[in-house]
Amino acid sequence: MRNPLQKRIVRELRTEWKKYLVVSVFMILTIGFVSAIYVTNGSMLATAKNSQSIYYLEDGHFELKKKASAVLQKKIASGEKADIKAYYQKQAYKKIDATIPEADRQAAYKQAEQEIDSEYQKAIDKYDLNDSSFIAQKVKIYPNFFKETTEKINHKSSTIRIYTIRKSINRACVMEGSLPKKNNEIAIDRMHADNAGIKVGDTLKIGHQTFIVSGLVANVDYTALFQKNSDVMFDALTFDVGLVTNRAFASIDTTIHYNYAYKFTNQKGSNSKAAYDFLAALITQTETNNNKIEDFLPAYINQAIQFTQEDMGSDRAMCGMILYILIVVMAFIFAITISSTITKEASVIGTLRSLGYTKKELWNHFMIMPMLVMLFACCIGNLLGYTILKNVVVQLYYNSYSLPTYHTLFSWDAFIQTTAVPLCLMLVIDGCMIHKKLQLSPLSFLRNDLSKAKQPHTIPLRHGSFMHRIRARVFLQNIPAYLILFIGIFFVMLMLSIAMGYQTPCRIIKTMFLL
Structure with a gap:
């Protein structure tokens, strides 16, 4: 005998197609944009990372007050520290030889040694010359x-x-x-x-x-x-x-x-340690060659290089959070709709249960529509994410960052986050709520007695006019519904505030029209 529940699915789809169409379009656009962001974000990050080797990105840079001679550049490239004390001594002796007669120079040399020791001690403290962990970075x-x-x-x-x-x-x-x-x-x-x-x-x-x-x-x-x-x-x-x-x-x-x-040429240690060792050598070499450092900036803390990747990396987490919030909201909407259908058709469900239909068969029946809608939205959304909507997101990234030529890469992570996870969330949330609703006995369904909880204790209202007490009673009895409404409005306003905070909506619309 053919299962009569199959006819109900077709009839429900035919009578409620407008509702399912609106939900499907909303989910398609949401999943499509998130999928496009995941795909584009991953491809952009891979492109930015690969471009560092393709276009030979620096490990850092420094600026000197004067142009460095070939000798100084060679010394800096060695990564070795200069002998600061020998430099101070040479400068002091040179000054003594130029200004003091030869007969008095020995005494001047001894006095200069004390001053050199003092200056050298200051240099040790200033440049950390006695760092035992120093490694020469060529x-x-x-x-x-x-x-x-x-x-x-x-x-x-x-x-x-x-x-x-x-x-x-x-x-x-x-x-x-x-x-x-x-x-x-x-x-x-x-x-x-x-x-x-x-x-x-x-x-x-x-x-x-x-x-x-x-x-x-x-x-x-x-x-x-x-x-x-x-x-x-x-x-x-x-x-x-x-x-x-x-x-x-x-x-x-x-x-x-x-x-x-x-x-x-052969980095030893972490980025920060290598940069610290190189800076120590750079300071001593410029000091001993009558030059001065105006600026020093390693690549790993250079915002012009790192900001883009760090900022794009945060987009995935934000979009994933928004997607999951929307999926949970839609799952609850489906659950409430299905719960209302179960309440409305309680006698039919009781009859089916009496005829031998199991709770599992009814659970499967009520789960078909939300899972079909979600699967359809995931497939079409991912298709749009890899085609039309991807170009919209690419244009948004190019409007924000100065990135090289972009190439789209397939992302399993994007597929899992925008297909597998939403389907699992829908299955778990709706499945649990429907399972709880179907725990009643067939007799309870036939009697339309679907409430398992006892009548809650009502709060006595003795003050105020008759109309005020009615309004208060309605409010107290519907606090859970008002709470859910408040949470929904809160998330909607939060997402609207985030959207209005960026100058992107007009660009999105303009780009979509151009496409």
Whole structure:
């Protein structure tokens, strides 16, 4: 005999199709966007990580007051500490030889030794020269000089940091156009160009000169446009990074910053320990060569490099939390709907139970629709996440960060988080609530006596008018429903506040129309 419950599924779907359509569309869009974020986020993080080796990202950089000689660069590259005491002694003896007669020099030398010991002790305390854990970190030094000046276009002014075309370190990914080939051409950051409305072929006034934008690039050491590492937030609108030819760089009339990038040739220890040891050697070498350190910044604490990956990494947790909250809410909506159906058709369920239908068969029947809707939403949502909605999220990321060319990668994690987990949540929540509802006996269903709990003790209301007591009684009897309503409104307002806090909704709508 054919199971008559199967006909009920088709009839319910035919009569309640509007409700299931609305729920399905809502879940498809939610799962689709979250799936797109998971896929794009994972692919973007992989692209950013791979680009560090492809475009030869620095391990850090330092800036000197004066241009380092070839001898000083060689000493710094060795990673060894300089002999500070011998340097102090040499400087003192040189001064004595130049100012004091030969007959009096011995006494002057002895007096100078005491002063040298005092200065050396200060250097030991200042530079931690007696660090027993010091390891010489050999590096390769790359001149990475830059100049800063003003950039003007259409009466808008920004600060631009200009480098020569870098071929050995921190190479640029060309997103549009090409690197400059002529002395009047410049390639600028792609994200800044988008925010400032600059396109390839536009004319920029850099300082007192005019340049033509030859290309838009993404610099591996400026995935987020921080002008200073101490800045709270990057500014892609008023700060830019540009690349020009060597001759054009020399023609820009502004102060040159003697910046040097370094790469460890054989790093020993953690990033922080290696940077600390290298800094100790750098300080002593510059001190003994009449130079001075203006800035020192390892890559692992450089916000222009690390901020993007750290910020994108937090997107997954936030989107996952929002998805699970929505799934739980939808599961409870289905559970309440099914509970209402069970209450309305209690006599039918009692009859089926009396005819021999088990609780398991009825449980399977009531679980089919929510699981089918969720499975359909997961499949279509993931399909949209890998196609149309993925492009929306990619555009959002490119509007926020200066990232290199992106390639989509399949993510099992995204599939599990947006398909397996929602199905499990729906199965557990709805399954438990339906199982609890079906624990009543067939006779209870036939009598429509579906309440297992005893009549709760009512709070006596003796004061106030008759209407006020009625309102109070209704409120007290429906406190659980009001609590659920409050929680639902709270989460809705929270998500709306988060959405309105970002300047992304208009971009999402605009991008969807463009697609």
